[in-house]
Amino acid sequence: MTYKSIFVDGTLCDISVENGAISAIEPLAENVIRERLASGEECRYAIPGLANMHTHSAMTLLRSAGSGLPLQRWLGEAIFPREAQLTPELIHRGALDACQEMRQSGTTAFNDMYFSIESTIRAARETGLDANIALSVTDGDFDKGPFVSQFLETAAKMAESDDHRQRITLSIAPHAIYTVSGPHLQYLADFAAEHKTLFHIHLSETRKEREDCISQHGVPPVVYLQRLGVLDRVGSHFIGAHALWLDPTEIQILGEYGASVVHCPNSNLKLGSGCRFLYTELRDAGVNVCLGTDGCASSDNLDMIEAMKVMSLLQKGTRCDPSVLPADEVLKVASANGRRALGLPDGNIKVGNKANFFLVDINNRYFKGLDLLTSTSAKRHIDFLNRLIYAAGNAVVSETVTQ
Numbered sequence: 458m459t460y461k462s463i464f465v466d467g468t469l470c471d472i473s474v475e476n477g478a479i480s481a482i483e484p485l486a487e488n489v490i491r492e493r494l495a496s497g498e499e500c501r502y503a504i505p506g507l508a509n510m511h512t513h514s515a516m517t518l519l520r521s522a523g524s525g526l527p528l529q530r531w532l533g534e535a536i537f538p539r540e541a542q543l544t545p546e547l548i549h550r551g552a553l554d555a556c557q558e559m560r561q562s563g564t565t566a567f568n569d570m571y572f573s574i575e576s577t578i579r580a581a582r583e584t585g586l587d588a589n590i591a592l593s594v595t596d597g598d599f600d601k602g603p604f605v606s607q608f609l610e611t612a613a614k615m616a617e618s619d620d621h622r623q624r625i626t627l628s629i630a631p632h633a634i635y636t637v638s639g640p641h642l643q644y645l646a647d648f649a650a651e652h653k654t655l656f657h658i659h660l661s662e663t664r665k666e667r668e669d670c671i672s673q674h675g676v677p678p679v680v681y682l683q684r685l686g687v688l689d690r691v692g693s694h695f696i697g698a699h700a701l702w703l704d705p706t707e708i709q710i711l712g713e714y715g716a717s718v719v720h721c722p723n724s725n726l727k728l729g730s731g732c733r734f735l736y737t738e739l740r741d742a743g744v745n746v747c748l749g750t751d752g753c754a755s756s757d758n759l760d761m762i763e764a765m766k767v768m769s770l771l772q773k774g775t776r777c778d779p780s781v782l783p784a785d786e787v788l789k790v791a792s793a794n795g796r797r798a799l800g801l802p803d804g805n806i807k808v809g810n811k812a813n814f815f816l817v818d819i820n821n822r823y824f825k826g827l828d829l830l831t832s833t834s835a836k837r838h839i840d841f842l843n844r845l846i847y848a849a850g851n852a853v854v855s856e857t858v859t860q
């Protein structure tokens with residue numbers, strides 16, 4: 458299969474894909490470009506697939522539920538009672554909708570936390586996305602025997618049906634420090650270390666979570682997890698979703714362990730959890746900062762292009778500095794950093810890599826004036842990314858390629 462007239466990093470190319478991998482990227486000579494443009498051939502732009510690093514995909518079933526409630530009331534009044542009604546079949550349908558929605562906005566990998574994981578695994582397989590799917594645990598539903606057997610049986614079934622075209626991994630996700638006790642967190646960290654899985658947890662999402670942790674344990678959440686030995690056990694396999702209320706010591710600790718955190722700007726804004734995500738500080742401390750949408754009950758959609766825009770604008774606005782987190786850097790946060798946290802190969806568009814990109818239609822008002830012939834590739838690329846992220850959004854994604 459050859460994708461013709463595709464911009465890669467600002468250079469017009471033909472991209473060939475064979476057996477799921479990119480077999481050739483051929484830059485076009487200037488006379489060929491002029492001929493193709495003159496003949497009205499439509500050019501598209503290729504961007505590495507995005508990695509939605511924190512979601513609960515089946516929550517498409519609860520889209521926009523409980524709008525206007527703060528986190529604890531939202532969970533208790535709008536979410537947990539509805540989730541109690543969900544069946545594995547409903548969860549499969551919800552996750553399938555989610556995977557299709559993610560593909561439509563350029564996402565090729567996602568990091569999920571929910572229950573009835575086999576339903577979500579099935580949906581990921583059916584839509585060709587790479588995924589890490591974590592079994593969500595709270596104290597209320599935790600029982601070691603059934604937990605271990607569910608995990609091991611699912612892992613064995615996954616190994617049997619693995620078709621090697623996509624990578625789906627299994628991991629564990631204690632819901633949060635306020636829903637999972639210290640001994641259970643320690644047990645789950647041991648389990649994650651033993652089975653070499655990721656350890657995905659909601660972390661310091663609200664000021665209340667932080668204050669409650671200090672009043673109950675005398676230290677803030679990251680120090681509490683370190684003191685429990687969780688970070689020593691799971692190290693760089695730790696993924697903290699939200700990580701919004703951190704102090705400098707906690708940021709330094711996360712950096713020392715090479716941990717990942719996932720910013721979910723739309724969810725944080727919608728639930729009124731806060732808006733001062735410490736991106737620069739985390740990045741500079743060596744933390745792998747990723748981007749996610751969260752589930753559709755709090756972020757309302759799974760659109761990672763919109764999440765890139767909101768993340769970038771929040772950094773610029775809250776720091777009164779328009780140079781912070783430019784378009785190419787927020788794209789790296791939303792793509793390469795996520796893949797790194799998932800242990801996936803880099804998703805760059807280059808020969809030998811698995812086909813993992815989305816194509817953007819540039820024949821529309823948002824890209825009018827994008828200089829196709831005289832600008833340098835680097836300038837064109839930056840101009841394109843600015844228009845995609847800040848202006849066009851997901852409506853211009855014409856195809857997502859995963860093989």
Ligand SMILES: [Zn+2]
Binds near residue numbers: 513659
């Ligand atoms: Zn969440």
